[in-house]
């Protein structure tokens with residue numbers, strides 16, 4: 001591609017793959033698969049006259065089908081896989097006391113920051129791949145089946161709120177058997193450009209549901225797009241059952257809200273889990289210093305590089321002031337409220353995957369393969 005997009009946080013410019021995606025869409029010998037990240041659906045409407053924060057997922061799915069995407073899936077599904085794997089990893093570490101606290105690793109800008117500035121904490125990073133990467137690996141595996149790929153080449157495209165996600169797909173640790181899983185990342189603003197160029201009138205398109213089997217995410221998967229979402233999703237997973245009182249107490253634990261650093265405790269089988277929910281790298285720096293200087297002790301630390309999380313990512317429509325940011329947050333939490341399945345491990349499409357495609361392959365497809373580990 002000739003066009004460049006500029007990353008507002010890193011002051012680096014990144015090539016766009018819009019041209020390659022157009023080519024793949026036009027090629028009859030390809031099957032083009034899209035995954036849409038949670039934060040995209042509450043921000044893309046900004047460009048097409050919708051109320052701030054309105055979830056326009058149904059429209060976006062319809063539009064992508066018209067653009068020629070063969071299957072349109074939901075990254076919330078990948079987020080559900082991340083919750084299941086990361087909760088398991090957390091309990092193992094919490095029980096053994098090794099490599100504590102556990103740091104989330106689904107934000108590539110944070111992972112890079114930790115590697116560069118705090119290499120001593122790299123072992124604390126979760127080995128779980130990010131939702132985008134888990135999704136990418138599962139899609140590749142699924143379409144190996146000739147009945148599924150129909151003899152066509154699979155082109156895997158992610159629609160992300162984030163420019164750092166473009167680099168994440170190139171990291172060999174997240175490859176499966178030495179191969180890159182996701183081919184291209186388009187940011188929200190890039191897909192807006194493609195929609196405009198196509199002449200499709202966004203608000204005139206009929207809404208559609210995401211495709212099966214990877215189009216169904218739980219409410220936990222959806223809230224990944226906002227700071228605190230990963231922690232809330234993991235706590236829900238750790239909670240037995242799903243009665244409303246317990247879900248409500250997690251919601252009220254201090255996990256939500258705008259603050260750059262939130263600290264909360266959660267009772268798990270009589271033991272206290274202390275979590276820090278951090279957004280913004282300056283805040284991450286503060287928390288890492290605290291941990292390093294033994295001024296604070298945590299069991300679980302969620303970090304998102306962008307203030308307020310992915311809803312305010314560098315690939316989202318700009319000029320988002322406080323009202324927009326509140327509306328996007330509300331948009332995701334309302335989506336959770338309206339989703340029947342609240343817990344990742346209760347998503348039936350996730351459960352069936354563990355019994356089929358993932359059997360014996362959890363490590364190969366869902367975890368990073370850091371060399372020497």
Ligand code: SF4
Nearest residue numbers: 107162305306310313
């Ligand atoms: Fe990307 Fe920002 Fe989300 Fe990190 S917090 S994954 S940098 S959008």
